[in-house]
Amino acid sequence: MAIHPDREHFIPLRASDLVDALCTRAGPADGQHLNLVDQNEFRRFARAAAAHVHAQYRDNLDRLKTAYAPFDPDTDLKTVAPPTDAARDAALDGLFDGIAHLLEKANYTQMTREEFVSVMEGASDWGVDMDVAWAAFDRLEVFVRGIGHTRRFRRKWYRLWRREEIAVPTFRRVLVAVKQRPHPRLGVGADTRSVFLKLFKDIPRMDVEMLLPATRVKMPKFDRVKLGGSISSSVGYGVYKLSTLSFDAMMAALSGAAGVLGVMTLATPIAVLLGYGYSTYASFVTQKQTYLYNLAQSLYYQNLDNNAGVIYRMLDEAEEQELREILLAYFYLWRFAGDGGWTAAELDDYVELDLERLLETEVDFEIEDALGKLVALGLVTQDGDRYAALPVAAARDRFAALWGRLGAADESAVCELVG
Template identity: 40%
Template sequence: MPTKKDTAQATPTKVPREHFIPIRRVDLLQKACDQISESAANELRKVEEMLVSTLHFEYHRELERLKIAYGPFDPDADTRKVTALDAERKDELLDELVARLSALMCRANFTKLTRADLESAMQQASHWGINLSVDFDLFDRLEVYYRGEQTRLKRTPRRWFGLRKGIKVPVELYTRLVVLLRIKTGELVPEDVDTNTVHIKAFKDIPKLDLEMLLPGTRVNMSLFDRIKLGFSLSTGIGMTGYKMAGPLVGLIAGATSTSAMIGIATGAVGYSVRSFYGYMQTKQKYMLTLAQNLYFLNLDNNAGVFFRILDEAEEQECRETLLSYYLLAHHAPAGGWTVDELDAAAEAWLKQHFGIDVDFEADDAVAKLKRFQLLACNESDRLVAASPMEALRRMDKVWDEQFDYNQKTESPCPEPTSPR
């Protein structure tokens, strides 16, 4: 049965708007193309192709950097370690890994949870009736990031007297959650645990009150309901056994009761105690099974696989922001262009109108990418005006060509052979 503390936590809070646009890039592009002429749509698709190719190349570079930084700590690596690293160098690489991952999570619209956030969530018991305790001293490094908050009606709480029918309660969830952790070397760590590795895991739809179930070294604490139930059964059994043993015990002292009868009664008392303890172990096993099942179905990726997932999501997000901004400036803005705030408002209104989503569009980031890819025309009034599609393609082709410029800076050491006369 939920406690008052649980019930208080069940009250949903107002979820802030997200920067993340939960629409596939291809769907966003198709919706934009449906609103313009066929020739203009073909031009927009070409701009999108150049944009996607350039961003993909940039993110591929970042993926390679992350793989290099994570190499010494990857618990799933099947390659041999050629160079031995000392502790100081490993700490430097770990700092670099965390810094790169943190920057990537920011680009993918994730937010870092502070130590205070984690401790606050772990002090509460969820509506499963499961309460876990976590020893933070076990971790040498612990980083937790989330993206998206929502409230769902789920999980019927247990009721008294075996009644199964209950009301569904609102449960606050993190839509996406990423955990990076490294176990600290110490006496409490089992010998088979490699403390040199760093584990990275991605999950979906994790209740805020169940964050501790994602961390190793957690201990199951029985809920108040199960403690009362177990204590009531045990005390009742001991009381009844004591009551039944009182008469025979007096008889044994007086010589009226046999020793075998007393042994039988004592055995019954011990058996009842064993039964009560077995019930406790069954309850604990049920909790652990619940945790295992949920971790199985809510896990998205592990270790190096997390990089591929988050990089892809960050790349897609930047493509959506930049493509939508260019489309709105090219086909909806007046000839004099828009300010950044006007672009921000137009993008939010367009997404609301066509997809029914309410997001906090990051116009500043989108404009920075438009400028970097030279997709804006010059404007003395400092307003945003989109370059024409053909001019945008020409400029982006130049940006693409400059990704490698070795051929422009050096002369060929081998001149072209001339044809004999």
């Protein structure tokens, strides 16, 4: 059983497409595909598995909806008995724990504060650095999934401002969960009682901080040095010139036509230096406004969901991922392992190799999690370290029995769900 730290557990394929692929394309390259009878049997099994997983996640949805209700910034519902502050604090902890657990099921990785700061260090390739007011956050969690690249264009002075295409590393998905606290940078009317959930796609790794509230664009160090230098030089030059004149000479220099010339002689270098400083500052302001405009334009298309919608989407992704793991583990044991079964390592290697062939994508299959589900559902038998799948008809009967224990409406409903 290989360990792949550079791979992800996420399986980038819809469950329905996975069933089609398993029925028609899975297995060794020389072809041992299912006949039509076995295809129909496996499709009925897949529908039964989907119904069971969906019922479980329906309970998860109800719990998360209840947990998020007091913190939903978009709700228009009334509360009969508003919770106390102590109850809200306890509910807030439960909400963030529930979100973290759900996103783990959806194969997201939670970033620590240190990891987040390390990723965002330095300016992006567009010369913009952001300052984050960490004190503005009561709770902040960031989750990511998927490493990708996007193509961007830039111009650098050492390339004579020629247009250059570069590959920018990105996070395919970024989820931000934040509760704010009062802070000057947020303004007077900031909502500090709600929890905001934001989901984005294809965010450059060095620019993840742009997704946070209470951030502002920082002037680059080189520009700060230029601006400070022009101001200090102007002041220093003026002080120096004045210090070399006696009081009487100064009065004489400032009187009559000679005085006008003297003032111009003194003021012209100062004006040049201050003008250079203003030019630096104006350039920064223009760059900042351009960046913020481009940011607003890009995030319009990169924002996938907000607040309660994020919970619904994540539940759907977690449900699909769990179903895919069940289908993959069961299918390969049932179809290729035979009566002797396979060890966890053998199953893991076979699934990963076939997924790579089918999807042209390397996946780190969560074999322990998948086998744990099959064992809990009673879909496999275990002899030592070897696992063998139940026949597909018996596996469907297991789901029917589980539905009976879950309290399905009647026997006909169970039969409809399982095939």
